Amino acid sequence: MAKSVEELVEDRAKRWLDDCQVSYYAKNEELNAEIGAALREFPSKKGGQGGNFPDIQVMIEPIKGLYLPVMIEVKGKPGALVKRDDAGRMVLETRKANGEWDWATIQHYALNGAIHYATAILYGSRSYDKVLAVGVNGWKDASGALKTELAVYYLSKDNLLIPKRVAEYSDLSFLRGDYLPELVEQIESINLTESEREAKANEIENLIEIRLKELNQTMRDELQISENMRVSLVAGMIMAGLGVEGKVSPLEIAELKGDLGRQTHDGAVIMNRIRAFLEEKELPPEKREVVLTNTLATTFLGTDALYKPRNGESPLKRVYTFVQKQILPYFTSKHHLDFTGRLFNVLNAWVKVPDGAENDVVLTPRYVTDLMARLAGVNKDSYVWDYALGSAGFLISAMKLMLLDAKAKIKSPDELRRKELQIKHEQLLGIEKLPDVYLLAVLNMILMQDGSANILNEDSLKSFDGFYQQGARKGQPFPADVFLLNPPYSAEGKGFIFVELALSRMRHGRAAVLIQENAGSGNGLPYTKRILERNTLLASIHMADIFKGKAGVQTAIYLFEVGKPHDIKQRVRFIDFTEDGYARQNRKKSSLNVNLRDVDHAKERYEEVVNLVLYGGAYRHYLAPEAFFEDAISLSGDDWTIQQHRKVDTTAKREDFERVVAEYLSWKVSTLLRSEVNLGKPPARG
DSSP: OOOOOHHHHHHHHHHHHHHTTOOOBOTTSOSOHHHHHHHHHSOOTTSSSSOOOOSEEEEEEEETTEEEEEEEEEEOSTTOSSOBOTTSOBOOOOBOTTSOBOHHHHHHOHHHHHHHHHHHHHHHOSSOSEEEEEEEEEEEOTTSOEEEEEEEEEEETTTTTOOEEEEOOSSSGGGSGGGHHHHHHHHHTOOOOHHHHHHHHHHHHHHHHHHHHHHHHHHHHTSOOOHHHHHHHHHHHHHHHHOBTTTBOOOOGGGOOOOOSTTTSHHHHHHHHHHHHHHHTTOOHHHHHIIIIIIIHHHHTSOHHHHSOBTTBOHHHHHHHHIIIIIGGGGSSTTGGGTHHHHHHHHHHHOOOTTHHHHTOOOOOHHHHHHHHHHTTOOTTOOEEESSOTTSHHHHHHHHHHHHHHHHHOOOHHHHHHHHHHHHHHSEEEEOOSHHHHHHHHHHHHHTTSOGGGEEOSOTTTTOOSBOOSSTTTTSBOOOOEEEEOOOTTSGGGGHHHHHHHHHTOSSEEEEEEEEGGGGGTTTTTHHHHHTTTEEEEEEEEEOOTTTTTOOOOEEEEEEEETSOOOTTOOEEEEEESOOSEEEOOOTTSOHHHHEEEOSOHHHHHHHHHHHHHHOGGGOSSSOGGGEEEEOOOSSSOOOSGGGTOOOOOOOOHHHHHHHHHHHHHHHHHHHHHHHHHHTSOOOOO
């Protein structure tokens, strides 16, 4: 095995920097206090705690006021620049598929180690959202000459911490002052491809779920925190930890000192930061008090067992330390919209709902809310409402479509900005009755920057009147033209009571309802019959087992055109979407990438359903021929399911005759052979 020449390589790297008059810090020095703390508190490259010590650290200022840390790791053996797989491809991931760190790779390869240090800074600091990771490797050739090689990669929060190659360099002179504008130009041209962004978002979603399950286990087993407090704890801590740029600084772990004073104990400190956060987010006072008084105060102020220190730190500090280090880093990039859904899926599963089993309170999967928003034709000018909001999944899907449509159609930056604000503040409305779930909805929409303006903690059947409740349009009717809903199935008409009420307040538009399928075969009466008097059923989609293990009901999506009475001649598009391309399991300790797997073009199949509903059978490709057809329904409101319209062909065909004859001949031959074998056997003995 070749002897490492790492020290020689490190000396050469430092000489390069000296020649370029670039200041650097050695292994045992701190670049600054914030970066030093981030490296110290992040898992070390050998696993566990103990700190991280990059071989060389540099801070450059490529643009005045913009400081960019550079982490340089050195190795001294052939092949030690970057890990490669069996096919010779570079392996830049520092985590394994299960979310654990790949310590061997981080330790033994220069670039992989530098990426680990860069990741530590992006996770653990608030001042830096961009870092350069530089691997330098060297060895002596047959003549004894020192050979070197470099790999320079860029990581940023906006690019989801995916390492991206900057350019090819043979030394470190690209860090010299006069070359920095060129370096900035290289960095600014680096963007993620759509497939990279999607793959990374899926990976982050999986990690979020893993971390939240770890936290839930700790709160239950070690801290004995009751189940009905865990959602409030995590949601409140996320608010306290996010802060508001330039107005409210994010809560630091060191601020939780374990005091016992009324205004200084850890719960009070967290509550004060939450209150400041909500004020700067300009939540109306009424909504602010609902969130603070009805859900958070009891947890943070009324439970002394949570803020009293145990072995030097309170349970609140223990939980917040985990949230700040393991959860919050995912929500500080501009792409966090891609994976907030997983956070709320997991938190929603913690909510203790009175009579939850009877009410079938389950969160609709994001891929289904996206499908329904598209079926309803959501665009930049839509006004969308949901009468059983949950954690706001339908409104999030709608908002994304609305913002994308606005960006595609509006070319003036000023006009686009005004439209984005209008979408978030005026064009979305949701109502949620349960306080804990309402808290999640508010936080979810705040993270969307910020669609929480018209999120109401009310009973949509009893107290909501269909009007704006706040803002400049308070007291005016909400002009809804899109209705999205997954109602509690225990409500009257299996939940169709919500549908009738909402549609009665709409003049036109579309409604997509995910509901227990048999509500359309008579169990939704009399609401279903009355709905047809002023609305048209456009499609009936028999869904796969999307709530596997969570709700034992068969669901369907019913799509309506609002404000147009159903014509008896209207052809309804029926789709059997049992085969949606996903394989599902219900393993409680498994993450989503285990419990939900795309095994047969799931994304393409969901796209196909949209096209079939909107444009007809010419777009059928993945679904079987019998999975799509059109038929008329009656006006009685009890024949909406696909099973009631599927026609069974009883006409005998030639292939049926040939199959039956072949099966008979096969049976006959088998019987004869068995008879011959039995004739040759000796008599059986008793």
